[in-house]
Amino acid sequence: xxxxxxxxxxxxxxxxxxxxxxxxxxxxxxxxxxxxxxxxxxxxxxxxxxxxxxxxxxxxxxxxxxxxxxxxxxxxxxxxxxxxxxxxxxxxxxxxxxxxxxxxxxxxxxxxxxxxxxxxxxxxxxxxxxxxxxxxxxxxxxxxxxxxxxxxxxxxxxxxxxxxxxxxxxxxxxxxxxxxxxxxxxxxxxxxxxxxxxxxxxxxxxxxxxxxxxxxxxxxxxxxxxxxxxxxxxxxxxxxxxxxxxxxxxxxxxxxxxxxxxxxxxxxxxxxxxxxxxxxxxxxxxxxxxxxxxxxxxxxxxxxxxxxxxxxxxxxxxxxxxxxxxxxxxxxxxxxxxxxxxxxxxxxxxxxxxxxxxxxxxxxxxxxxxxxxxxxxxxxxxxxxxxxxxxxxxxxxxxxxxxxxxxxxxxxxxxxxxxxxxxxxxxxxxxxxxxx
Ligand SMILES: NC(=O)c1ccc[n+]([C@@H]2O[C@H](COP(=O)([O-])OP(=O)(O)OC[C@H]3O[C@@H](n4cnc5c(N)ncnc54)[C@H](O)[C@@H]3O)[C@@H](O)[C@H]2O)c1
Ligand SMILES: N[C@H](CO)Cc1c[nH]c[nH+]1
Ligand SMILES: [Zn+2]
Numbered sequence: 001x002x003x004x005x006x007x008x009x010x011x012x013x014x015x016x017x018x019x020x021x022x023x024x025x026x027x028x029x030x031x032x033x034x035x036x037x038x039x040x041x042x043x044x045x046x047x048x049x050x051x052x053x054x055x056x057x058x059x060x061x062x063x064x065x066x067x068x069x070x071x072x073x074x075x076x077x078x079x080x081x082x083x084x085x086x087x088x089x090x091x092x093x094x095x096x097x098x099x100x101x102x103x104x105x106x107x108x109x110x111x112x113x114x115x116x117x118x119x120x121x122x123x124x125x126x127x128x129x130x131x132x133x134x135x136x137x138x139x140x141x142x143x144x145x146x147x148x149x150x151x152x153x154x155x156x157x158x159x160x161x162x163x164x165x166x167x168x169x170x171x172x173x174x175x176x177x178x179x180x181x182x183x184x185x186x187x188x189x190x191x192x193x194x195x196x197x198x199x200x201x202x203x204x205x206x207x208x209x210x211x212x213x214x215x216x217x218x219x220x221x222x223x224x225x226x227x228x229x230x231x232x233x234x235x236x237x238x239x240x241x242x243x244x245x246x247x248x249x250x251x252x253x254x255x256x257x258x259x260x261x262x263x264x265x266x267x268x269x270x271x272x273x274x275x276x277x278x279x280x281x282x283x284x285x286x287x288x289x290x291x292x293x294x295x296x297x298x299x300x301x302x303x304x305x306x307x308x309x310x311x312x313x314x315x316x317x318x319x320x321x322x323x324x325x326x327x328x329x330x331x332x333x334x335x336x337x338x339x340x341x342x343x344x345x346x347x348x349x350x351x352x353x354x355x356x357x358x359x360x361x362x363x364x365x366x367x368x369x370x371x372x373x374x375x376x377x378x379x380x381x382x383x384x385x386x387x388x389x390x391x392x393x394x395x396x397x398x399x400x401x402x403x404x405x406x407x408x409x410x411x412x413x414x415x416x417x418x419x420x421x422x423x424x425x426x427x428x429x430x431x432x433x434x435x436x
Contacts, residue, residue, distance in 0.1 A: 001284075001302060003307045004306065030218055034222060037197075040193030041193060044200055048060075048190050048201075065186065066201065066202075075169035091178060098146055105120060115396070116392070117392050123388065125156075125157065125203070127209070127227075128141070129187075130171060132163065133161055133188075141178060143367050145179060147381060151387050157182040157183075157205055161186065182202075188213075197226070204227070207227055208223065208227055230381055233368055236258045236326060238255065238266075239323055239328050240328075241270045241313075241331065242331040243331070252287050263296055267306075268308065271308075272311070272312060272316075320344075326347070327346060327356045407420075408424050
């Protein structure tokens with residue numbers, strides 16, 4: 001963990017290196033991923049099953065690659081009803097929030113006699129990648145599938161790896177609750193390839209969404225263009241802005257909630273109170289060893305954690321805007337100036353009792369958010385990832401005569417005579433300025 005004070009003369013250099021360390025790090029797996037994708041594209045199921053046997057130690061056939069309704073029933077029956085209730089509460093809240101995001105079509109008629117509009121339609125088929133290599137994420141199933149369902153996607157296919165045949169039943173319950181239509185027990189780059197190119201067992205989709213490890217992220221990058229993808233989610237991040245009135249243990253837990261995700265996760269405290277900074281770092285040291293994922297959280301806090309002391313809050317806003325964190329917590333007596341001034345963050349949590357973890361599960365907005373400073377230009381997953389826009393134009397009789405001559409002039413200036421004549425031909429006798 002590094003500690004910086006914005007009053008120090010070498011602060012700018014220390015902060016710059018904190019910002020630049022967020023550029024996407026990690027393994028270059030482009031060559032093996034290209035090989036996997038080429039194999040799946042050429043050999044379909046045969047390559048998909050061979051690679052699944054190699055990486056997940058699961059031996060599939062066309063009859064077993066897709067989970068049957070009976071298998072899903074059996075798995076769901078093993079789940080504690082209280083847990084199913086929690087899942088249902090989360091699903092209900094996430095679904096309700098995403099319903100509110102649904103945009104309206106636009107239609108207008110102008111003075112020239114043209115009607116203009118834009119309509120939203122859902123994608124036909126989407127593929128959800130649900131990670132399953134090292135941990136299970138039922139909450140991510142809800143966050144990926146519910147916006148697709150709310151948007152009206154007709155076919156939602158999900159791929160999840162089952163290393164050594166293991167699959168968390170709650171992942172299946174979440175998929176069922178969220179309205180996933182097909183579940184395939186395959187993962188990694190080979191699953192992304194199957195969704196993108198299609199195999200005999202897995203029909204292709206139009207867009208692939210969902211987080212995953214370096215192989216999954218690289219595969220999504222490489223199939224982009226053939227299919228659409230959402231953003232590439234990197235390691236988790238949180239910036240907590242907290243004044244000295246907060247409970248240091250609460251802030252320590254908020255920092256560690258991010259750190260326990262991944263050795264590469266980043267948790268940053270920004271405070272105006274040096275004594276509070278000491279109290280939080282002490283609390284982190286005390287709480288950390290009590291966590292089951294202490295080794296991961298410790299590596300994250302040690303290598304990527306930071307505490308920044310600012311002389312006054314207004315000095316913090318530009319720093320946070322440069323960090324553009326995935327998550328931002330505002331634990332301040334008056335959070336409004338920060339809320340107004342900080343524009344680059346994937347999701348903002350306002351209040352002393354509004355931890356980011358509430359947003360991971362039950363608040364309602366999506367937890368798939370831009371990381372690695374991409375909140376400068378990107379947004380979290382939403383219904384918009386599953387919708388597309390089509391604009392339309394309708395001309396009333398005579399309308400083309402009002403705007404057509406300008407189109408003819410511009411087309412002629414561009415040297416595109418067929419364009420000019422296609423408009424001019426409709427302008428009527430005596431109003432056709434283009435000589436055939
Ligand atoms: N941002 C979010 O919302 C969010 C949510 C959940 C998880 N995540 C992240 O997703 C990631 C999940 O990673 P994971 O590994 O647990 O599961 P994963 O499902 O992404 O990856 C497992 C697959 O990786 C492939 N693989 C593993 N080693 C390979 C190798 N050497 N060569 C080729 N392929 C190989 C295998 O096919 C395996 O099935 C984590 O980094 C986690 O933090 C992010
Ligand atoms: N915080 C993660 C996204 O950065 C999402 C998640 C899933 N489960 C718990 N948390
Ligand atoms: Zn989380």
